[in-house]
Amino acid sequence: MSKVGVFGANGRMGRALVQVCQEQRLTLGAATVRAGSNWLGLDAGEVAACGKLNVPLQATSAEALAKADVWVDFTMPEPMLEHLALAVAAKKAMVIGVTGLTDAQYQELQQASLQIPIVWAPNMSVGVNLLLHLVQTAAKVMGQTADIEIIEAHHRYKKDAPSGTAMAIGASIAKTLGRDLADCAVYGREGMTGEREHKTIGFATVRGGDIIGDHTALFADLGERLEITHKASSRTTFAQGAIRAAMWLQNKQPGLYSMQQVLGLTDLN
Ligand SMILES: NC(=O)C1=CN([C@@H]2O[C@H](COP(=O)(O)OP(=O)(O)OC[C@H]3O[C@@H](n4cnc5c(N)ncnc54)[C@H](OP(=O)(O)O)[C@@H]3O)[C@@H](O)[C@H]2O)C=CC1
Numbered sequence: 001m002s003k004v005g006v007f008g009a010n011g012r013m014g015r016a017l018v019q020v021c022q023e024q025r026l027t028l029g030a031a032t033v034r035a036g037s038n039w040l041g042l043d044a045g046e047v048a049a050c051g052k053l054n055v056p057l058q059a060t061s062a063e064a065l066a067k068a069d070v071w072v073d074f075t076m077p078e079p080m081l082e083h084l085a086l087a088v089a090a091k092k093a094m095v096i097g098v099t100g101l102t103d104a105q106y107q108e109l110q111q112a113s114l115q116i117p118i119v120w121a122p123n124m125s126v127g128v129n130l131l132l133h134l135v136q137t138a139a140k141v142m143g144q145t146a147d148i149e150i151i152e153a154h155h156r157y158k159k160d161a162p163s164g165t166a167m168a169i170g171a172s173i174a175k176t177l178g179r180d181l182a183d184c185a186v187y188g189r190e191g192m193t194g195e196r197e198h199k200t201i202g203f204a205t206v207r208g209g210d211i212i213g214d215h216t217a218l219f220a221d222l223g224e225r226l227e228i229t230h231k232a233s234s235r236t237t238f239a240q241g242a243i244r245a246a247m248w249l250q251n252k253q254p255g256l257y258s259m260q261q262v263l264g265l266t267d268l269n
């Protein structure tokens, strides 16, 4: 069984990942935090409130990477790319949940996947990955006449917008309708915007409190509307998905794999 390593183990998702490793009796090989962090040396299990695991939080380094077989990263784009370079050098598999990547950053991730196996997904929950299929069916049936809007809500601490999941929903719908999301996306509206342009896909972002993550794809036509909504009520759902991906990566060849592949959802449509 692979030993799991967690980058950013003091973060919201980092702590959820340590908890899930403990619940599933997996071996947490190492857990890292940024160099100079106040959390250095604390026990990863105690920080995650799941009991002492005798895994001290350490700074990310080649030495730390050697302690696990597969590394999970829910940090931020820039540190994630630094972690990725270390993983490539050490030939370690990676599960990456970081969102808000620029095109150039995503291309770096793709390049790294020529050398190591990587799962990257903006949302690791089963429900959202199913939703990504359901919206394709809705788009096929209603997408030519309905107005399509994607609404997402997250906690006050979230740094990127729209969420990575909202972007993936938009991309999935646009692809089904033969549209280019870069051309048809509208990110928020203000002032005298004029009437809605029919073939656009709108995005609305809500930020507040401790909302874990809500996403709605709205297909609004004249006389009726369809709303497909997913609401996460715990970060555990994302962490369980990530750990499932980590186990799935065992003995995989280098490549960039999706959560759809991990969950066996690739031939639903
Ligand atoms: N794919 C999915 O299913 C999900 C994806 N996410 C994504 O995961 C990411 C993290 O979310 P969340 O856990 O809420 O965020 P947090 O802010 O709670 O955690 C971020 C972690 O990254 C570390 N970090 C940030 N900047 C740096 C840096 N420059 N160098 C080293 N470490 C750094 C933080 O360390 P420090 O405390 O020292 O700053 C912390 O450990 C986001 O991109 C989010 O969108 C979230 C949930 C689900």
Ligand SMILES: O=C(O)C1=N[C@H](C(=O)O)C[C@H](O)C1
Residues within 6 Å of the ligand: 099, 122, 123, 154, 158, 159, 162, 163, 164, 165, 166, 212, 213, 214
């Ligand atoms: O930052 C978060 O919290 C989340 N981010 C992901 C995203 O940007 O889609 C997934 C999830 O909704 C939680």
